[in-house]
Amino acid sequence: MATTLNNMWQELQFGRLEKNVKSHLMKVYTTMGLALIACAVGSWIHMAGIFTAGLLTAIGTIVAVIGLMAMAPSEENSAKRFSLLMTIAVMCGINQGPLLQIVASIDPSMIMTAFLATALVFICFSVSSLLSNDRKWIALGGVLSSALAWLLLFGFLNIFIQSQLIYELKLYAGLAIFCGFVLYDTQVIVEKRRQGDDDYIGHCLTLFLDILNIFRHILILLTDKEVKRDRRNKRD
Secondary structure (H helix, E strand, C coil): CHHHHHHHHHHHCCCCCCHHHHHHHHHHHHHHHHHHHHHHHHHHHHHCCCCCCCHHHHHHHHHHHHHHHHCCCCCCCHHHHHHHHHHHHHHHHHHHHHHHHHHHHHCCHHHHHHHHHHHHHHHHHHHHHHHCCCCHHHHHHHHHHHHHHHHHHHHHHHHHHCCHHHHHHHHHHHHHHHHHHHHHHHHHHHHHHHCCCCCHHHHHHHHHHHHHHHHHHHHHHHHHHHHHHHHHHHHC
16 A cells, blocks of 8 residues: 555656756746736736837847747857747737736636646646656657647638638637647656757757646636626626
C-alpha cells in the first residue's frame, strides 16, 4: 500500500521527467505567464483607445512571429527574442481588443469566466500530457493539423453559406482541436528538451498561441449563449 501511494505521489510530482526537463518547463511556463500579462496590457491599450486593433497590428504580429522563428536561439539573441515574444503578446492583446469590447458591453463578468475556464482547461490537459509515460500524444500532430486545415476551409466557405449550424460546429470543433494541441505541444516540448533543444522562448510561443485560441473560443461560446438567452427572455 505504501509503495502504491509513493508511486502515485511520484507521478503527481512528475517523477518520470528528468531534472533538466522540469527546469526547462519552469522557464517555459514562467515566460508564458509574462506573455499573458503583456497580452492583457495589449487588450487594455486597445480598450483605452491608446492604440486600436487593425491591419497594422495584424501585420505587426505576423512580422514579429516570423522574426522570432527566424532568429536562432542563442545566448546572444536571447534578449532580442524575448523582446519579440513580448511584442507578439502585446499585439495579440490589442487584436483581441474588439472582441473584449463587445463582450464587455454584454456582460463583463464573462471575460473573467472565460479566463478561469481557459486556465482550468490548460492545466488539466498539460498535466495529462506530462503524466503520460509514453509519447502517444505526439501521434496527434497529423490529425490535429488536418482537422485545423478543414476547420479553416469550412470557416471560409461559411462566409458565403452563412450557416449558423456550421458556425457553432466550427466553434466547438476549434475548441476541441486547440485542447488537443495543448496535449500534443506539451509532449513535443518535453521530447525536444530531451534531445537537447532548450529554446524556451519558442516553446513558450507555441503554448501561448494555444491558450489564446482556447480563450477566444470559450469567450465566443459564452457570448453566443448569453445573447441567445437574452433573446429568449425578450420573446417571453
